[in-house]
Amino acid sequence: MTYDAIVIGAGIAGSVVARQLAERGGQQVLVIEQRDHIGGNCYDRTDEAGVLVHEYGPHIFHTNDEGVYEYLSRFTEWYLYPQGHQVVAKVGDGLLPIPFNLNTLHQVYDEKKAAELERKLIETYGEGNRVPIMELKKSDDPDIQAIAQFVYENVFLRYTMKQWGQTPEEISPEVTGRVPVLISYDNRYFQDKYQGVPLDGFTPMFEAMLNHPNITVKLHTKATELLTIQEQAVLFEGKPYEGAIIFTGALDELYDCRFGRLPYRSLRFDFEHLETEDYQQKHSVVNYTVSEDFTRITEFVYLTGQREIGHLPCAGTTIVREYPFAYSGADGEIPYYAILNDENRALYEKYEVLTKAIPHFYLLGRLAEYKYYNMDAMARRALDLAEELIAAQK
Numbered sequence: 001m002t003y004d005a006i007v008i009g010a011g012i013a014g015s016v017v018a019r020q021l022a023e024r025g026g027q028q029v030l031v032i033e034q035r036d037h038i039g040g041n042c043y044d045r046t047d048e049a050g051v052l053v054h055e056y057g058p059h060i061f062h063t064n065d066e067g068v069y070e071y072l073s074r075f076t077e078w079y080l081y082p083q084g085h086q087v088v089a090k091v092g093d094g095l096l097p098i099p100f101n102l103n104t105l106h107q108v109y110d111e112k113k114a115a116e117l118e119r120k121l122i123e124t125y126g127e128g129n130r131v132p133i134m135e136l137k138k139s140d141d142p143d144i145q146a147i148a149q150f151v152y153e154n155v156f157l158r159y160t161m162k163q164w165g166q167t168p169e170e171i172s173p174e175v176t177g178r179v180p181v182l183i184s185y186d187n188r189y190f191q192d193k194y195q196g197v198p199l200d201g202f203t204p205m206f207e208a209m210l211n212h213p214n215i216t217v218k219l220h221t222k223a224t225e226l227l228t229i230q231e232q233a234v235l236f237e238g239k240p241y242e243g244a245i246i247f248t249g250a251l252d253e254l255y256d257c258r259f260g261r262l263p264y265r266s267l268r269f270d271f272e273h274l275e276t277e278d279y280q281q282k283h284s285v286v287n288y289t290v291s292e293d294f295t296r297i298t299e300f301v302y303l304t305g306q307r308e309i310g311h312l313p314c315a316g317t318t319i320v321r322e323y324p325f326a327y328s329g330a331d332g333e334i335p336y337y338a339i340l341n342d343e344n345r346a347l348y349e350k351y352e353v354l355t356k357a358i359p360h361f362y363l364l365g366r367l368a369e370y371k372y373y374n375m376d377a378m379a380r381r382a383l384d385l386a387e388e389l390i391a392a393q394k
Helices: 012-023 066-072 102-108 111-125 142-164 202-210 342-356 375-393
Strands: 005-008 029-032 044-046 052-054 061-063 078-080 087-091 094-098 130-132 180-182 194-198 215-218 227-229 234-236 244-247 264-274 285-287 296-299 317-326 361-363
Touching: 005 012, 012 029, 012 202, 012 215, 012 244, 012 375, 044 202, 052 317, 061 066, 061 375, 066 375, 087 142, 094 102, 094 142, 102 111, 111 142, 142 180, 142 317, 194 202, 342 361
Parallel strands: 005 029, 005 244, 029 215, 087 285, 244 361
Antiparallel strands: 044 052, 061 194, 078 194, 087 094, 130 180, 227 234, 264 317, 285 296, 296 317
C-alpha cells in the first residue's frame, strides 16, 4: 500500500487531520498508534459494573466554535449538560463553587460583608469578567486583598502545588490565568455555549471518525518501527518516503531526548467502584484544594449523564482519584501537562529546529507542540492544518 500521508497518533489531533485528509483530500492515510486503542487520552470504556469511565481522567468537550461543534457532531450525538459543567472545591466541611464567583463569595462571608465585597469587585473589575488570582492579589484595596488571600490559600495554593509541583509564582501566567475569580453568579466551570460529552462515549466517536476507506489504522505500533527519521529525509519500511507526516507525539522522545527530557506532569489514577448509587452529592467533580494528596475525585455517572440518560445500564457508582507526579519517561507513565516556562520552551525549540529540515513533516498537538490545548482548540488546529495540506497538493 502506498500512503499519501502518515499520521502518528490516534487522539483528537491525529484523528481529525486523518479524516480530513482522507475525505476532503482523497488521500490514502496511515494512522500509527502505539497504544492498543484509538482516542488518545479521551479513550473511554465500560468497567465491570457497566459504568462508562474515562481511562485517563475526565474529559469534557466545551466550545464556542460552531464549526468545530458541527464537525464533531457528524460522528456523535451529545449529552449536553443542562446547567453546564459545574465543579466544587472541598474546603473544610463545605463544598464551594469554583471558579470562585459571587455565589462562592456569599457562602464564605455574611450577607452584609458579601454585598459590600460584591460591589467593590464589580466596580473594580466589571461584572462578568474573569480576573486571574495573581492579578487580584495586586489590588491596593484591603478588602479585595482579603478575598484574594482567601482564594489563594483555600482554592489555589495547595491545589496548584499538588498539580504542578511548583509554587504559583513559578508557573507560567497562561496556566495561572486558567484559575480566575469570576465576577458573576455563574457557577459553570466553563462559559462556553456547548458543554458536554459524546452521548455514547468518546471511543465510539473516534471509531466513526476513523471509519473511512482511505484510512488504515495500525495499533500497538511505535512510529519508529515503521519510520526512520534522518536529518533531511524519512524512510518508511526502509524506503524513501515523500508524503506528509503529521506527528502528534512527544517531540523529545522522537529524538531519544538527545538534548534532555522535556518536563511534564503525569497522573496516577486510582479507580474505585462503590455499591452506593451516589458518592459525592451528585457532583461529577470535586476538587480537593486544601486537604488530601490527590487533586480531585470524578464520579463518572454524573460526568457522562449515564444514569440520567438511562440508555447504558450500570450498577453502583465508580470514582477515580487523581495523583499528580513528575513525568520521568518510565514504562507506563504518560506525559499529560507541559511545564511551561522560558527554560523549557528553549529546550523544546532545540527539538523543533531538528524537524524543520525534514520535508513535509508537521507537528500537531499538546505533546508535539509542547503547549496546552483544550479539545476544541485542538480540533480547530487539526482542521486548519488539514486544509493547508489539501490546498498545497492542488
